[in-house]
Amino acid sequence: MSVGFLLIHARPQRAWSAILSWFLFAAGLAAYLWVAQARHRENPEDRVTPTLAQMATGMYNAVMQPAEEDEAAPPAANFYDRLSHSMLWRDTRATSRRFLLSLALLIPAVLLGLHMGLFPYVGVFFLRFVLFFDKIVALSLLPILFIAFGIDELSKIMLIVIGVTPTIILDSFNLTRGVPPEQIVKAFTLGAGDFDVAYRVVLKQVAPRVLNSIRLNLKAVMLFLFAGEMIASTDGLAYRIALLRRHMGMDVIIPYVLWVALLLFLVDFAMRTVNRKLHPWFHEA
Amino acid sequence: MLIHIEDVFVAYGSPPRAVLAGINLEIEEGEFVCVLGQTGCGKSTLLRLILGSEHPMRGRILVDGREHHQPDRTRGYVPQKYSLFPDKTVLDNITFGCEVSEFGLFARLTPAFYRRRKQLRAEAFDYLQRIGLRSCDAKKYPDQLSGGMQQRVAIAQALMTKPRILLMDEAFSALDPGTRRGMQQLVRDLWKATGTTILFVTHNTDEALRLGTRVIVLAKESVDQGSRIAMDLSVPAPCGDEEIPSLVRRLELVSESCAL
Numbered sequence: 081m082s083v084g085f086l087l088i089h090a091r092p093q094r095a096w097s098a099i100l101s102w103f104l105f106a107a108g109l110a111a112y113l114w115v116a117q118a119r120h121r122e123n124p125e126d127r128v129t130p131t132l133a134q135m136a137t138g139m140y141n142a143v144m145q146p147a148e149e150d151e152a153a154p155p156a157a158n159f160y161d162r163l164s165h166s167m168l169w170r171d172t173r174a175t176s177r178r179f180l181l182s183l184a185l186l187i188p189a190v191l192l193g194l195h196m197g198l199f200p201y202v203g204v205f206f207l208r209f210v211l212f213f214d215k216i217v218a219l220s221l222l223p224i225l226f227i228a229f230g231i232d233e234l235s236k237i238m239l240i241v242i243g244v245t246p247t248i249i250l251d252s253f254n255l256t257r258g259v260p261p262e263q264i265v266k267a268f269t270l271g272a273g274d275f276d277v278a279y280r281v282v283l284k285q286v287a288p289r290v291l292n293s294i295r296l297n298l299k300a301v302m303l304f305l306f307a308g309e310m311i312a313s314t315d316g317l318a319y320r321i322a323l324l325r326r327h328m329g330m331d332v333i334i335p336y337v338l339w340v341a342l343l344l345f346l347v348d349f350a351m352r353t354v355n356r357k358l359h360p361w362f363h364e365a
Numbered sequence: 366m367l368i369h370i371e372d373v374f375v376a377y378g379s380p381p382r383a384v385l386a387g388i389n390l391e392i393e394e395g396e397f398v399c400v401l402g403q404t405g406c407g408k409s410t411l412l413r414l415i416l417g418s419e420h421p422m423r424g425r426i427l428v429d430g431r432e433h434h435q436p437d438r439t440r441g442y443v444p445q446k447y448s449l450f451p452d453k454t455v456l457d458n459i460t461f462g463c464e465v466s467e468f469g470l471f472a473r474l475t476p477a478f479y480r481r482r483k484q485l486r487a488e489a490f491d492y493l494q495r496i497g498l499r500s501c502d503a504k505k506y507p508d509q510l511s512g513g514m515q516q517r518v519a520i521a522q523a524l525m526t527k528p529r530i531l532l533m534d535e536a537f538s539a540l541d542p543g544t545r546r547g548m549q550q551l552v553r554d555l556w557k558a559t560g561t562t563i564l565f566v567t568h569n570t571d572e573a574l575r576l577g578t579r580v581i582v583l584a585k586e587s588v589d590q591g592s593r594i595a596m597d598l599s600v601p602a603p604c605g606d607e608e609i610p611s612l613v614r615r616l617e618l619v620s621e622s623c624a625l
């Protein structure tokens with residue numbers, strides 16, 4: 081370590097960077113284990129801080145056995161059968177379905193934002209309303225949605241749509257507005273029509289930024305999805321977490337929380353990779 | 366009369382400050398008009414008016430006898446900045462005009478499109494050579510090129526669609542003297558071969574005299590007045606080396622003295 085430690089011009093070596101970047105993970109884990117051990121020494125029945133072994137058992141059961149309310153798989157079933165009937169798999173599948181459905185619903189939102197930014201009449205028609213809609217706290221609508229759409233899938237999807245689409249619409253609108261007017265004029269002088277300009281010039285240019293904006297909003301999508309699942313649902317990851325809270329099932333809750341984080345990370349990573357592959361010209365700021 | 370500009374007035378901002386005031390200009394088919402003027406005097410604005418992407422507050426602009434309310438294929442444009450599409454390779458940038466004007470959004474899915482694209486690419490390679498880029502540059506994206514290379518690609522892109530009128534805004538400003546002379550020659554040759562009407566904005570008086578058949582100078586008479594045409598010089602034959610220094614001095618004097 082040289083003179084420049086902690087200053088702007090410091091250049092951490094690779095090994096140091098690696099150690100420092102993992103340090104907080106290690107510290108967090110160590111602190112947890114230490115607390116868990118201390119609590120178990122005092123009270124072997126402690127349920128608040130399960131040990132690693134307890135979490136592993138809890139997770140093994142979640143992966144290999146069906147949820148209590150379901151009928152068990154035939155005893156002679158093989159590994160894959162048991163996996164596909166398991167609690168974790170069923171919950172993950174239910175949550176992912178809702179998640180992907182909501183992501184698909186963001187595509188029209190992007191297109192609406194694009195048209196609002198390019199076509200003045202579409203812009204004046206929608207902009208004020210979307211701005212207003214954006215300010216509604218989506219969670220405060222939850223009771224209304226349950227009353228209006230019932231407590232099944234539709235209300236949960238609607239919650240996500242209402243919570244996230246205004247942001248995506250406004251973001252694509254702003255990104256569209258940010259395209260230099262010279263580009264649009266130039267496209268027209270080359271013989272492009274209005275829709276060529278919209279889809280072949282502007283949309284292609286803003287696409288990587290729009291994808292990044294969706295990536296930033298994945299967290300919000302997940303937040304609204306979890307709120308819906310926790311309050312009214314019969315399956316899904318958040319439903320399970322809410323259910324296990326009643327039994328103080330920390331040995332499953334903690335692995336579930338980490339599993340959700342991992343899934344979200346993988347989705348984000350996949351989108352980033354796709355973005356890079358599709359738009360090699362784009363340099364992330 | 367190809368371009369007819371009649372008593373045009375443009376102001377920007379609030380309170381409005383005049384940029385162009387009382388511009389009258391007639392341009393015949395096949396002329397090569399160079400536009401000179403100090404920075405901020407409204408040269409780019411004049412080009413945008415002819416393109417139809419902006420409209421005058423007073424007066425009117427007729428191109429080919431009628432007013433145009435939006436840019437179209439008859440008037441090619443090489444803007445001062447942001448001239449290339451960042452998401453397309455050099456080759457795709459050059460062929461974009463022909464592709465987009467010949468094939469609609471869905472016609473791109475037909476085999477005819479791919480046959481035509483092959484021809485267009487061959488033509489684009491030809492242009493690439495003429496503007497002095499190597500064929501390995503064809504697959505690069507605009508921000509992998511130097512400023513001068515980008516300018517040359519932008520010119521090739523505008524030339525591909527063979528517009529009747531070509532508006533170039535400081536198209537050679539980022540080129541070194543040698544490359545600049547090459548590009549001047551190229552533009553001059555293409556102008557002779559195709560008979561395109563060219564409006565060429567530049568800050569280089571010498572260049573204007575060597576390229577154009579006509580040089581106009583935009584200048585303000587006082588700070589709060591809009592620019593008008595302070596001088597309109599016709600250059601029937603390219604100037605010889607002896608006349609240029611005196612003409613340059615005269616033009617620059619007009620451009621500067623008006624601004625005082």
Ligand SMILES: Nc1ncnc2c1ncn2[C@@H]1O[C@H](COP(=O)(O)OP(=O)(O)OP(=O)(O)O)[C@@H](O)[C@H]1O
Pocket residue numbers: 377378384402403404405406407408409410411445
């Ligand atoms: N959209 C706009 N809004 C407000 N003012 C503008 C706008 N566009 C141009 N102007 C003003 O109009 C004047 C002329 O601008 P223009 O770009 O035409 O200058 P120019 O002659 O091309 O200058 P340069 O040689 O530096 O390119 C400038 O003073 C500029 O501030």
Ligand SMILES: [Mg+2]
Pocket residue numbers: 408409410445534
């Ligand atoms: Mg300019």
